[in-house]
Amino acid sequence: MLQARLLRGAPELLEFHAQELPQRDDLCGAFCGALALRAAGIEETAGEPLDQDAVALAAGSVVSRGREPGTLPHGEPGRRDYRLVLPEVADPEVSGTTAAGVRSAIERLSDGRLEAIPLAGPWTTAALDGFFDLAAGLQGEVTLLANLATRHLWGSHAGVPALLAHLLTGERTGPAPDWDVGHFACVVGCVTGPAGRLYILADTYPSLGDDGVHLQPAERLAAAIDRRDMPAGGVIAVVRPADAAALRSGAAALGLQERMWDNGTVTLEALG
Numbered sequence: 001m002l003q004a005r006l007l008r009g010a011p012e013l014l015e016f017h018a019q020e021l022p023q024r025d026d027l028c029g030a031f032c033g034a035l036a037l038r039a040a041g042i043e044e045t046a047g048e049p050l051d052q053d054a055v056a057l058a059a060g061s062v063v064s065r066g067r068e069p070g071t072l073p074h075g076e077p078g079r080r081d082y083r084l085v086l087p088e089v090a091d092p093e094v095s096g097t098t099a100a101g102v103r104s105a106i107e108r109l110s111d112g113r114l115e116a117i118p119l120a121g122p123w124t125t126a127a128l129d130g131f132f133d134l135a136a137g138l139q140g141e142v143t144l145l146a147n148l149a150t151r152h153l154w155g156s157h158a159g160v161p162a163l164l165a166h167l168l169t170g171e172r173t174g175p176a177p178d179w180d181v182g183h184f185a186c187v188v189g190c191v192t193g194p195a196g197r198l199y200i201l202a203d204t205y206p207s208l209g210d211d212g213v214h215l216q217p218a219e220r221l222a223a224a225i226d227r228r229d230m231p232a233g234g235v236i237a238v239v240r241p242a243d244a245a246a247l248r249s250g251a252a253a254l255g256l257q258e259r260m261w262d263n264g265t266v267t268l269e270a271l272g
Contacts, residue, residue: 002167006189006200009039009141013188014202014213021212023052023204024079026063028184029097029147030056031204033106035186036143036238042110050109053083058109059101060268064092073179075207087268094266099147101267102184103236103260115244119256120234123226125218127254129197131235132190134250140240142247144187146201147233147263148224151180156203156214166217167193174217178208182230182263191215231264 016038023031033055037043044050055061063086071092072078089095103116121127135142154162155175165171189200198215206212216224227233239247248258 001194003192004189005136005192007136007142007144008138009143010188012041012141013039013143013186017186017202017212020052021204021206022076022079024082025067026095027052027056027061027097028204029099029102029145030059030061030105032145032184032186033059033102035202036106036114036116036145037110039143040110040114040141040238040240042113045109045111051083053086055102055105055109056086056097057084058105059097061097061101062087062089062095062266062268062271064088064095065090066092068092070179071181073205073207076205087271089266089271094264096182096263096265097184098265098267099234099236099263100260102145106236106238113240114238115241117237117239117244117247117251117258118234118260119237119251120232120259120261121226121256123222123234125222127256128218128222128225130254131251131256132187132199134247134254135237138239138243138246140243142243143238145184145236145238146187146221146225147182147184147227147235147261148221149227149230149233150183150224151177152224153177153216153220156209158215163198163215166196167191167198168195170195172217172219174220182227182233187221187235232261233263234261
């Protein structure tokens with residue numbers, strides 16, 4: 001028996017996700033932040049749309065002046081049609097959005113209607129499964145922004161036989177990763193079977209999975225979020241204030257630490 005479950009707010013998130021694809025260069029964190037706002041029904045502030053550019057500006061995102069080869073999924077041309085003027089940095093290795101910037105932007109642009117709770121781990125399969133179940137049981141909308149390492153994921157075009165084998169028998173062999181970067185993506189749901197669980201990710205490029213939506217084994221996603229072999233990662237859980245206490249206490253019971261992490265992105269302060 002297979003069981004599928006979506007987080008509250010996921011249908012609204014996926015609707016906006018389809019409209020907003022693909023992310024603009026260096027704005028994966030801002031892209032996901034915009035999805036979190038839209039999942040909660042927050043579409044604009046001061047008459048301005050709450051899209052990835054608005055979140056990027058509020059988060060202090062820094063874009064690279066040029067793009068290094070191999071930093072995008074295969075077949076993606078990139079997108080640099082920024083709606084707003086964003087600060088630039090010469091080194092593409094440190095461009096992007098800090099986790100702290102994403103958190104701050106969501107809380108500020110939601111005008112207190114949302115809390116963004118950073119959970120730095122340790123991320124094991126058991127912790128991930130327990131945390132998702134906790135989030136899925138909340139009363140209000142919830143979005144999970146995973147700051148992950150793509151090198152640990154399955155390739156996003158895993159076929160039905162491989163996916164079913166994981167769910168039914170626990171098979172862990174799957175396609176090689178599509179790319180190798182630090183990245184943000186949203187976890188919106190899961191499919192659970194007798195021997196495994198697959199998480200549904202809303203990603204930032206249409207070439208990944210089916211128009212940016214793909215499935216990942218729990219073990220692979222937990223390792224990707226834990227990011228032990230590159231600058232740190234974690235999950236930013238975006239919830240209504242009424243659900244924040246329950247999420248915090250449940251996360252602590254799972255052994256997850258509430259704190260920010262340094263994902264290797266430069267800050268505006270560092271740029272001077």
